[in-house]
Structures are given as C-alpha cells and as structure tokens.
Amino acid sequence: MGKGWILRFVVGCDLEEFKEYYKINGFAGEQGTGELGITEEKIVTQDPSHLIVWRENNEIIGDAIWHETSTDEHREGDPRDREDKEILRKLCGGRKGNIVELHEVWLRKKYRGKGYGRRFFEFFEEFIGEKGYDSIVYYADHPAALAICRKRGYKEDYLKSEGEYVFCLSLRR
Numbered sequence: 028m029g030k031g032w033i034l035r036f037v038v039g040c041d042l043e044e045f046k047e048y049y050k051i052n053g054f055a056g057e058q059g060t061g062e063l064g065i066t067e068e069k070i071v072t073q074d075p076s077h078l079i080v081w082r083e084n085n086e087i088i089g090d091a092i093w094h095e096t097s098t099d100e101h102r103e104g105d106p107r108d109r110e111d112k113e114i115l116r117k118l119c120g121g122r123k124g125n126i127v128e129l130h131e132v133w134l135r136k137k138y139r140g141k142g143y144g145r146r147f148f149e150f151f152e153e154f155i156g157e158k159g160y161d162s163i164v165y166y167a168d169h170p171a172a173l174a175i176c177r178k179r180g181y182k183e184d185y186l187k188s189e190g191e192y193v194f195c196l197s198l199r200r
Contacts, residue, residue: 089134118195
C-alpha cells in the first residue's frame with residue numbers, strides 16, 4: 028500500500044458502479060463473462076448491505092457478497108443435497124438457522140498477497156457477529172482462501188460433489 032492509500036471495507040455500493048467494476052475487474056471480468064450473475068444481482072438488490080466493496084483510494088479493488096442461509100436450504104427455496112446438509116450440520120454444530128454464507132470474495136490480482144484477504148475476514152467476522160448471526164459458512168477452493176480460513180480457526184470439510192472445501196466459523200463460542 029502506498030503512502031496515503033487506505034484500504035476501506037464499505038457496506039453497500041451503487042449497483043451501477045458495482046456492475047461497471049465487475050465487468051472489468053471483478054470475478055466475472057477475470058473469468059471472462061463480465062456480467063454480474065442473476066443470483067448475485069438479486070442478493071444485492073434485495074439488500075444492498077449484502078454487498079461489501081473493498082476500496083483503496085476510493086477505487087473498488089475487491090468485493091464480497093453474502094446472504095442468510097441454513098443447513099437445509101442454500102437460499103430460500105433452494106434445498107441443499109444430502110452431502111451438503113450433513114457437512115453443514117457437523118461443522119455448524121447442529122444449528123439450522125442464524126447462519127450467513129459468504130457467497131463470493133474477490134480481490135483484483137494486483138492487490139493480492141498484501142494481507143487484504145485476512146483483513147477482510149477480520150472485518151466480516153466482526154460485522155456479521157454484530158448483526159447477531161451465529162456462524163459464517165464459506166465454500167472455497169482457492170489456495171489463499173483455504174489458508175486464511177485455516178489460520179482463522181474455521182472448521183472444515185470437503186464437499187466431494189462440488190470439489191470444494193466447506194468452512195464454518197462459529198461466532199458464539
């Protein structure tokens with residue numbers, strides 16, 4: 028981080044500004060589609076606080092999208108399969124509700140490796156805890172995300188059907 032540059036996590040963002048960033052710099056932009064997905068847009072439109080943008084010098088450099096969830100339903104009306112339910116019940120200590128899923132976390136490539144991911148997780152855990160939620164669930168396969176979750180004490184399991192790890196952090200210890 029250069030002199031005078033400050034990393035901030037901002038809850039909510041103008042949807043059009045976010046879409047423009049997402050086309051060029053976000054997960055979709057780096058993966059080739061360039062468009063915010065229908066699911067992600069619905070989550071953010073229904074409750075703008077479910078979008079957290081990472082800003083440095085007022086420029087969006089990363090984002091995270093989250094939503095409420097349960098061990099039985101991924102999102103309202105979208106049932107989880109048996110393997111997913113079993114893993115979540117084990118990791119979340121049998122609790123069914125009052126859980127959030129960190130749906131997406133993305134940081135532009137040129138900002139990676141500077142500790143921003145760790146700082147985001149610190150922010151997010153405190154933010155969600157203050158909202159009264161019991162647990163955070165995060166599905167990941169990126170090595171940096173795996174390392175952060177492991178260092179922060181998230182319980183983990185492997186979801187074979189999706190080929191990714193499932194992490195859970197209890198906020199009520």
